[in-house]
Amino acid sequence: MTIIKNNIIYDQNHQLATDIYFPNDTTTNTKILIFWHGGGWFRGNKESVKEFGISFANAGFMTFIPEYRLAPKHIYPAAHDDALTFVNWLLESHYTDDDDQKNIFQIGASVGGNMAIYLAGKFGFPTVTWSAPVEFSDWFKNHIDTKPSPVAKEEFGLIDRHQIAASFYKYFAQTYAGTANEAVLAKINAKSFDLTNLGPLLMINSADELTPITSVLDFINYLSTKNLPSQLMVIPGHGHAMDYAKEYLDESLDYLFQIAKRHR
Structure with a gap:
């Protein structure tokens, strides 16, 4: 037990x-x-x-x-x-x-x-x-047009699984970083860790x-x-x-x- x-x-x-x-x-x-x-x-x-x-x-x-x-x-x-x-x-x-x-x-x-x-x-x-x-910083550069949302299906009417996932990925990373600034996002990249x-x-x-x-x-x-x-x-x-x-x-x-x- x-x-x-x-x-x-x-x-x-x-x-x-x-x-x-x-x-x-x-x-x-x-x-x-x-x-x-x-x-x-x-x-x-x-x-x-x-x-x-x-x-x-x-x-x-x-x-x-x-x-x-x-x-x-x-x-x-x-x-x-x-x-x-x-x-x-x-x-x-x-x-x-x-x-x-x-x-x-x-x-x-x-x-x-x-x-x-x-x-x-x-x-x-x-x-x-x-x-x-x-990885976040390069991903953001390649997804400039992606709109962040935790519920992209409901908020934006998206039906494609990959688009919904990308929207969520951008949302949670930007929310934690507090910004879409590449320099800040790069600090959360695992490559940036000691x-x-x-x-x-x-x-x-x-x-x-x-x-x-x-x-x-x-x-x-x-x-x-x-x-x-x-x-x-x-x-x-x-x-x-x-x-x-x-x-x-x-x-x-x-x-x-x-x-x-x-x-x-």
């Missing part, structure tokens, strides 16, 4: 909290998993992914699902700063030992995957992303979805030129992140378990 502690404050200044899911047999050797929820940086919460917290705990991970500040009230770099604040809190908390940085793993869904890559570059946490968006300490990374993406596969392929190629470790799993269809999460949960956890075995 999973034990859950809700609303443990990790940032007093912004009153941000995390939920913690404990496996039955928690010991000092228990691996730690941070799960970053998605929602385009403007919606989503830790409560909505409770079933995943339970699944991760049942798989043997002490699981943390933090909340972070959302746009449009809080624009870039608020969510990324919150993610960094959380990790620093975790490493200094009584939930970890002095050498536990090597025992921390991540899964990030959608924009949560973007944040997970940001942290992986700093701390080396083995990481799995589900449909992480990794990836010096990037650890093992598995990116899972659908072949034709919200996150442009061309940008993901370009990012994987970029990592290879830097001799940084990464794998890409392209799955059929057009589902985004949580659309296929349950189906590929075992593959994600198996990847992390294999990394954990190598780190023993």
Whole structure:
């Protein structure tokens, strides 16, 4: 039976909290998993992914699902700063030992995957992303005429799936960036992150979805030129992140378990 502690404050200044899911047999050797929820940086919460917290705990991970500040009230770099604040809190908390940085793993869904890559570059946490968006500035230059909307079908009468997705992509990126300025958007590009300490990374993406596969392929190629470790799993269809999460949960956890075995 999973034990859950809700609303443990990790940032007093912004009153941000995390939920913690404990496996039955928690010991000092228990691996730690941070799960970053998605929602385009403007919606989503830790409560909505409770079933995943339970699944991760049942798989043997002490699981943390933090909340972070959302746009449009809080624009870039608020969510990324919150993610960094959380990790620093975790490493200094009584939930970890002095050498536990090597025992921390991540899964990030959608924009949560973007944040997970940001942290992986700093701390080396083995990481799995589900449909992480990794590029914005060039995408905006190529979609000048696209109108941003979270509900383009209703607002603009669009019926083409790709046009609706593009409208949403522009909306959430511009909402979090607080602008369509290329220089600001470029800061959220995964290539712009400090990836010096990037650890093992598995990116899972659908072949034709919200996150442009061309940008993901370009990012994987970029990592290879830097001799940084990464794998890409392209799955059929057009589902985004949580659309296929349950189906590929075992593959994600198996990847992390294999990394954990190598780190023993």
